[in-house]
Amino acid sequence: MKKLKKYLVVWGLMIRNVLSANLNKKVGFLIFFIGKMLRFVLAGLFVFYTLQGTKSLAGYDTDQVIFFYLTYMLIDALGQVFFRNVYSFRQIVVTGSFDLILSKPVNTLFRVLLGGMDIIDMGTTIFFLGTVVWWGARLSPNSAGIILYSLLIFNSLIIIAAFHILVVALGIITLEIDHTIMIYRDIESMGRFPIDIYKEPIKSIFTFIIPIGIMLTVPAKALMGLATAQVIVVSFIVSGVLLFLSIKFWGFALKRYTSASS
Amino acid sequence: MWSERFLVVKKNPSMKLQKYLMILKISFLQEFAYRFNFVMWRVRNVIQVFIAFYFWDTLFADPGKVIFGYDRAKILTYVFAILFIRSIVLSARAVDIAGQISNGELSNLLLKPVNFFKYWFARDLSSKALNVVFAFIETFLLYLLLRPPIFLQTTLINLIGAIVFVLLAILLFYFLLFITNMVAFWMPENGWAAQFLIIGIVTEFFSGGVFPLNIFPEGAQVVFGYLPFQYLLYFPVQVYLGNVAGAEITRGFVVVVGWIVALYFLTTKIWLRGLKNYASEGR
Numbered sequence: 001m002k003k004l005k006k007y008l009v010v011w012g013l014m015i016r017n018v019l020s021a022n023l024n025k026k027v028g029f030l031i032f033f034i035g036k037m038l039r040f041v042l043a044g045l046f047v048f049y050t051l052q053g054t055k056s057l058a059g060y061d062t063d064q065v066i067f068f069y070l071t072y073m074l075i076d077a078l079g080q081v082f083f084r085n086v087y088s089f090r091q092i093v094v095t096g097s098f099d100l101i102l103s104k105p106v107n108t109l110f111r112v113l114l115g116g117m118d119i120i121d122m123g124t125t126i127f128f129l130g131t132v133v134w135w136g137a138r139l140s141p142n143s144a145g146i147i148l149y150s151l152l153i154f155n156s157l158i159i160i161a162a163f164h165i166l167v168v169a170l171g172i173i174t175l176e177i178d179h180t181i182m183i184y185r186d187i188e189s190m191g192r193f194p195i196d197i198y199k200e201p202i203k204s205i206f207t208f209i210i211p212i213g214i215m216l217t218v219p220a221k222a223l224m225g226l227a228t229a230q231v232i233v234v235s236f237i238v239s240g241v242l243l244f245l246s247i248k249f250w251g252f253a254l255k256r257y258t259s260a261s262s
Numbered sequence: 263m264w265s266e267r268f269l270v271v272k273k274n275p276s277m278k279l280q281k282y283l284m285i286l287k288i289s290f291l292q293e294f295a296y297r298f299n300f301v302m303w304r305v306r307n308v309i310q311v312f313i314a315f316y317f318w319d320t321l322f323a324d325p326g327k328v329i330f331g332y333d334r335a336k337i338l339t340y341v342f343a344i345l346f347i348r349s350i351v352l353s354a355r356a357v358d359i360a361g362q363i364s365n366g367e368l369s370n371l372l373l374k375p376v377n378f379f380k381y382w383f384a385r386d387l388s389s390k391a392l393n394v395v396f397a398f399i400e401t402f403l404l405y406l407l408l409r410p411p412i413f414l415q416t417t418l419i420n421l422i423g424a425i426v427f428v429l430l431a432i433l434l435f436y437f438l439l440f441i442t443n444m445v446a447f448w449m450p451e452n453g454w455a456a457q458f459l460i461i462g463i464v465t466e467f468f469s470g471g472v473f474p475l476n477i478f479p480e481g482a483q484v485v486f487g488y489l490p491f492q493y494l495l496y497f498p499v500q501v502y503l504g505n506v507a508g509a510e511i512t513r514g515f516v517v518v519v520g521w522i523v524a525l526y527f528l529t530t531k532i533w534l535r536g537l538k539n540y541a542s543e544g545r
Contacts, residue, residue, distance in 0.1 A: 031455035049477040054321055125284040179302035186309055193317070200318050204476045241475045 191216030360453025366544030447536030470496025
């Protein structure tokens with residue numbers, strides 16, 4: 001309990017530092033915010049007009065497909081809010097600053113993963129949460145669906161954390177982060193549409209091996225009452241296994257860190 | 263003087279050309295400094311094609327289906343053509359200009375006997391050369407792996423037209439990127455933010471890089487026709503696919519040349535103003 005309190009205090013301090021650093025960049029903040037909202041609108045138009053052309057996707061109607069898209073935006077923004085520090089990790093390693101993090105009496109992975117929040121995405125997350133609640137209400141979900149949706153969103157955050165751990169671990173070994181994280185973002189973008197629209201074996205690969213489907217499609221399906229109990233249980237197991245494997249890989253990578261840049 | 267327009271040492275033309283060829287060569291070799299980084303950049307491009315391929319392949323599973331004026335062969339050709347043209351048009355080293363302005367590194371370059379515009383154009387060409395080689399190999403391997411039905415254009419005018427529009431797109435993107443980077447003269451902290459908005463979002467979507475612009479209503483497509491972005495990727499591919507006819511090609515040519523001329527003058531004007539504002543901070 002004492003340890004948890006310590007980490008909450010450290011996390012609070014890190015957030016405060018990020019906030020104070022970003023408050024000096026109001027114009028940049030505004031440009032990024034406009035960019036992110038524009039991307040949301042344009043990708044949304046793509047989803048909408050694709051549906052106009054195809055009428056329905058894998059049996060889902062327009063309301064349902066838009067809800068899948070909004071869930072994707074919410075989960076993507078949540079990942080940015082919590083794990084934005086990963087994007088600057090390469091610089092930390094190549095400049096030797098990683099040594100300073102290693103020498104601090106705080107868990108290194110905690111510091112690397114949660115060391116820098118994206119405050120722009122704090123704003124967009126609130127916006128996307130609002131749109132998810134508003135649009136989700138059109139689907140008339142029951143209480144069980146809403147609870148499962150919330151739990152599965154949390155489960156998605158665990159999967160995102162695992163992916164980010166894999167990226168930083170690979171970064172230690174190869175000094176490559178920028179493209180690896182963008183590959184993750186590209187693959188994640190497949191979840192704008194429900195994974196069910198893809199043919200086999202793509203559907204299974206992106207459900208169980210690279211669990212984008214579990215991360216982005218299953219929560220929305222649970223809200224709609226379309227996810228089976230078996231799929232929900234498997235979703236929690238997959239996230240647990242992925243997190244375990246990513247932490248193991250992080251340990252493996254850390255042992256190979258040579259501190260060559262410092 | 264910072265405000266000198268061209269910092270070129272007067273030498274004979276072949277010496278000048280040699281100088282920029284050397285810059286091109288050095289820049290080409292620099293791309294291999296972080297090999298894994300480059301490999302991952304190409305892996306990313308391949309994954310983007312996989313994602314786009316499987317998405318459109320699913321939507322067009324029925325071979326007789328026609329959506330937005332595309333049949334299965336044409337939409338999959340669009341995906342592959344975008345991969346190839348993107349590597350020629352959008353790969354550029356000039357993305358580093360904003361960083362050079364904000365950290366004062368620009369001063370080093372201004373003192374050298376090179377023309378700043380030609381220097382970056384040479385570096386851009388080296389990046390394009392390297393990327394196009396890899397894109398060619400990747401396109402070929404992906405074709406063998408995925409075996410998509412590809413639309414082969416046999417009309418000479420469309421083939422020549424597509425090549426001409428790609429060459430124009432290279433110039434167009436160069437000026438667009440240059441202008442975007444020069445934001446750093448006035449907002450050194452926000453050079454990256456400007457690139458994110460103009461290049462990462464606006465150019466990416468409105469060039470047709472994410473999806474074909476035909477999916478939008480006709481009114482929106484008319485507006486896109488007067489903006490520069492669709493001439494970077496979408497229009498050259500449409501010319502190749504034969505989706506635009508003679509008059510439309512001529513109109514497109516006039517619009518894109520008009521944009522290149524306008525952006526050229528805008529670039530030089532902003533550059534001169536930017537240099538007056540430049541204080542070489544960080545040096």
